[in-house]
Amino acid sequence: MFDSLLAGLPLFLTFQTIALVTIGVCFGLVVGALPGLGPLMGMILVLPFAIGQPPIAAIGLLTAIFVAGSCGGSVSAILLGIPGTPLAAATLFDGYPMARAGRGADAIGISISSSALGGLFGGVILIISTPMLAEFASGFTAPEYTALAITGLITVAVISEGSLTKGLLAGCFGLLIATIGTDQFSNGYRFTFGSYHMLDGFHIVAIVVGLFAIPEMVWQVMRPGLDEKVMLPPVRVGLRAIALTLGHWGNLLRSSALGAFFGAIPGASGVASSFVAYAAAKAMARPDEKYGDGAEGGVVATESANNATVGGVFVPTLALGIPGDAGAAVLLGALVILGVFPGPGLFANQPEIVGGIFLVYLFSNVLLLILGVLMTPLFVYVLRIRASTLIPVVLLFCAVGTFALQASVFDLWAMLGFGLVGILFKAARYPLAPVVIGVILGPLLENNYRRSLLISREGHWIFIDRPISAVLLAIDLILLIGVIVYGIRQARARRTAVQPAG
Amino acid sequence: MRKPAFAVTAAAGILASGAALADFPERTIENIFPWTQGAAMAASQIVAKAMGDELGESITIVSTPGAGGTKSFITAMGRPADGYTIIDGWVAPLVLQPVLGNADWTHADFKPLHAAHSVPFSVGLSADNTRWSTFEEVMAYCAEHPGELRYSTDARENLPHMVTARVLQAYNCVAQNIPYGTDGDAVKDLKAGVLDFAYVNPRAYLQEPEAFNMVLALTDSEEAAKTYGGAPNLTDLDIDIGISGLAPMGWTWWLVHPDTPDEETEILRNAMGAAMAREDVREQLRNIGFNPLSYGPDQYDAVVGPVREQLESMRNAIAWEEEQMKAQ
Numbered sequence: 001m002f003d004s005l006l007a008g009l010p011l012f013l014t015f016q017t018i019a020l021v022t023i024g025v026c027f028g029l030v031v032g033a034l035p036g037l038g039p040l041m042g043m044i045l046v047l048p049f050a051i052g053q054p055p056i057a058a059i060g061l062l063t064a065i066f067v068a069g070s071c072g073g074s075v076s077a078i079l080l081g082i083p084g085t086p087l088a089a090a091t092l093f094d095g096y097p098m099a100r101a102g103r104g105a106d107a108i109g110i111s112i113s114s115s116a117l118g119g120l121f122g123g124v125i126l127i128i129s130t131p132m133l134a135e136f137a138s139g140f141t142a143p144e145y146t147a148l149a150i151t152g153l154i155t156v157a158v159i160s161e162g163s164l165t166k167g168l169l170a171g172c173f174g175l176l177i178a179t180i181g182t183d184q185f186s187n188g189y190r191f192t193f194g195s196y197h198m199l200d201g202f203h204i205v206a207i208v209v210g211l212f213a214i215p216e217m218v219w220q221v222m223r224p225g226l227d228e229k230v231m232l233p234p235v236r237v238g239l240r241a242i243a244l245t246l247g248h249w250g251n252l253l254r255s256s257a258l259g260a261f262f263g264a265i266p267g268a269s270g271v272a273s274s275f276v277a278y279a280a281a282k283a284m285a286r287p288d289e290k291y292g293d294g295a296e297g298g299v300v301a302t303e304s305a306n307n308a309t310v311g312g313v314f315v316p317t318l319a320l321g322i323p324g325d326a327g328a329a330v331l332l333g334a335l336v337i338l339g340v341f342p343g344p345g346l347f348a349n350q351p352e353i354v355g356g357i358f359l360v361y362l363f364s365n366v367l368l369l370i371l372g373v374l375m376t377p378l379f380v381y382v383l384r385i386r387a388s389t390l391i392p393v394v395l396l397f398c399a400v401g402t403f404a405l406q407a408s409v410f411d412l413w414a415m416l417g418f419g420l421v422g423i424l425f426k427a428a429r430y431p432l433a434p435v436v437i438g439v440i441l442g443p444l445l446e447n448n449y450r451r452s453l454l455i456s457r458e459g460h461w462i463f464i465d466r467p468i469s470a471v472l473l474a475i476d477l478i479l480l481i482g483v484i485v486y487g488i489r490q491a492r493a494r495r496t497a498v499q500p501a502g
Numbered sequence: 503m504r505k506p507a508f509a510v511t512a513a514a515g516i517l518a519s520g521a522a523l524a525d526f527p528e529r530t531i532e533n534i535f536p537w538t539q540g541a542a543m544a545a546s547q548i549v550a551k552a553m554g555d556e557l558g559e560s561i562t563i564v565s566t567p568g569a570g571g572t573k574s575f576i577t578a579m580g581r582p583a584d585g586y587t588i589i590d591g592w593v594a595p596l597v598l599q600p601v602l603g604n605a606d607w608t609h610a611d612f613k614p615l616h617a618a619h620s621v622p623f624s625v626g627l628s629a630d631n632t633r634w635s636t637f638e639e640v641m642a643y644c645a646e647h648p649g650e651l652r653y654s655t656d657a658r659e660n661l662p663h664m665v666t667a668r669v670l671q672a673y674n675c676v677a678q679n680i681p682y683g684t685d686g687d688a689v690k691d692l693k694a695g696v697l698d699f700a701y702v703n704p705r706a707y708l709q710e711p712e713a714f715n716m717v718l719a720l721t722d723s724e725e726a727a728k729t730y731g732g733a734p735n736l737t738d739l740d741i742d743i744g745i746s747g748l749a750p751m752g753w754t755w756w757l758v759h760p761d762t763p764d765e766e767t768e769i770l771r772n773a774m775g776a777a778m779a780r781e782d783v784r785e786q787l788r789n790i791g792f793n794p795l796s797y798g799p800d801q802y803d804a805v806v807g808p809v810r811e812q813l814e815s816m817r818n819a820i821a822w823e824e825e826q827m828k829a830q
Contacts (some may be wrong), residue, residue, distance in 0.1 A: 141696045182569045184683045196576045200568030454680050
């Protein structure tokens with residue numbers, strides 16, 4: 001554990017890495033604060049630039065945006081009553097009443113310090129548990145990876161927002177996209193339509209930018225108040241907020257633990273963890289703490305939980321190569337483009353990369369505390385930017401970044417194409433994250449499944465003969481049964497709700 | 503009036519082209535690399551860094567994998583022939599894929615710079631494997647148990663696959679090839695005992711030499727076999743598969759589009775020649791298991807031409823393997 005941290009230190013201690021992490025924290029706080037953007041969008045916007053950097057500097061930039069963006073949403077939730085990201089939705093319950101009672105600066109300060117401390121707690125969990133999980137998985141071969149890919153797909157599809165069936169269908173759509181390109185086993189071309197641009201499928205960045213950024217911007221254009229400028233008083237945060245946060249240390253530890261736990265389960269999001277942590281804090285609160293009416297503990301619970309989730313999300317992403325959520329899927333895609341292949345092999349072959357990632361994660365949280373406190377007036381100022389100014393800038397970034405990937409106009413068309421797909425999905429209320437995770441897990445599933453059958457001398461029995469593969473498949477089966485039962489119950493509940501009205 | 507105008511325009515054009523040439527290169531040059539990141543890309547980065555130092559402009563390596571490396575060639579040939587795009591001419595897309603009928607070019611369709619480096623292929627066993635200790639023992643078992651053994655050469659229908667299949671054919675060994683897409687995955691499965699033998703690339707071997715029993719270096723060169731700690735080579739085991747020199751090895755010869763102006767090509771050639779002559783560059787390549795090459799542009803046809811002929815003679819080895827496996 002400490003060996004990898006030491007090995008990663010030289011990669012971390014470079015001007016480029018530290019500068020990009022610092023920029024990432026500032027940028028993350030800004031995109032988190034701006035309603036409609038958020039950490040995922042922030043990561044997507046810088047992704048084309050990041051993959052041109054050395055691995056740790058690139059991951060540092062993306063991680064910093066992930067960490068700071070998960071906190072930035074609370075600024076608008078507290079001051080405007082509009083969560084900048086869904087992650088900050090639960091922060092609204094107590095943060096906004098605090099601001100209305102004239103304690104906006106305290107609420108933002110508590111939010112930033114809880115986020116940073118929760119994130120650091122998540123980091124400790126990450127550093128301790130990831131190598132253990134990777135060590136356990138180091139003997140995994142094709143059958144185990146097949147079972148793992150199935151686990152990832154089921155859990156992600158199930159827990160993604162919206163209906164279960166739509167989540168599964170979106171995941172399957174991602175799997176289909178993943179089949180485009182050259183087949184690894186026969187070297188035959190699949191769905192390339194005679195175009196050499198598609199010999200290796202679509203570029204993951206073009207897919208991610210198209211699917212997420214374009215529909216979001218289209219939706220923002222359709223919202224009212226495109227030209228409205230929000231007037232806000234200046235807010236200054238003091239170090240007092242850290243003391244206020246530490247006063248809730250029990251709540252902080254519990255919520256951070258819940259957040260890290262939720263993060264480590266593929267598919268469970270920071271949104272879920274912040275609501276659960278809020279509910280737990282409320283249930284265990286003293287009667288005089290008025291939750292929902294401006295209780296400091298409410299902000300501590302939600303913000304520490306959603307940032308600790310980021311640390312937890314890194315656990316399956318790094319140890320198993322299974323992205324925990326859409327943000328982790330973007331990180332995973334970037335790592336692969338950078339030549340770093342997450343999974344047990346990473347810990348054995350490139351411990352310096354693992355150590356570097358741990359260090360940039362921890363540093364991001366420390367910087368979040370410092371920069372968050374110092375620069376809150378700037379982030380509050382950013383909230384005044386009109387949507388009519390912001391949207392074209394975001395779209396321009398998307399286009400320039402995607403083109404710059406390979407100086408390819410085809411990538412731009414692909415991005416626009418996936419943008420249209422994203423718009424259709426969003427209009428029909430299909431979740432988008434399972435598509436990206438399907439694209440990433442598709443090759444893992446298909447190639448390992450076919451490889452298992454080639455290795456096997458007894459057909460499909462190889463999946464049962466190997467104990468870990470058998471256990472993982474049993475878990476998959478239980479999950480699948482759970483999914484079906486849950487789906488049936490959901491459908492019945494919907495029918496029951498509709499019948500009285502009809 | 504027209505004549506002076508034409509003369510002025512022509513003079514301006516000549517001056518402009520002269521000025522452009524004097525400035526070449528005035529921006530980053532891109533090397534279009536045919537594989538995903540891994541040991542081979544690290545080797546190309548060493549050469550690109552040194553060549554960039556000689557040119558005064560950096561050379562970036564752009565990974566453009568797909569279709570056995572041919573996507574990178576098509577991508578590079580679609581770029582302007584202005585010297586700002588270099589093709590990392592690995593033997594697989596340059597010679598092997600045309601031999602297999604997957605590409606319609608020959609080596610003569612490109613302008614060569616210098617040969618960069620080569621990497622010998624190998625056959626390794628896991629150090630934990632107690633069933634066999636030599637290549638001959640593996641082959642003897644394989645001949646008696648056709649279709650039972652599992653091996654990998656990373657990707658399918660790549661050069662290591664073709665050379666290994668040809669060696670197995672010489673021993674009448676029928677084994678199942680298992681393709682892997684990512685550098686290092688096959689070696690991981692070899693160590694886990696899932697594979698019986700595999701191509702262990704130099705980086706994997708140098709990272710953990712004690713994890714492997716290298717039973718064969720697929721080269722007739724003693725010097726190249728040193729990459730694998732002096733493993734027996736084709737000559738040591740008296741294996742004659744009808745190929746020699748660069749033919750059984752992986753290598754790359756950096757190229758440019760045939761329409762690239764001679765002046766720019768010459769600048770690139772001089773810079774690459776100077777980079778490849780530097781002992782520090784050669785040492786760095788050796789340290790990661792790659793052998794620096796010393797062939798210049800004038801030797802391109804003489805060296806690459808025979809490789810094509812020798813690979814033509816081996817193209818049936820993979821088909822033989824497939825037919826024999828189907829018959830099991």
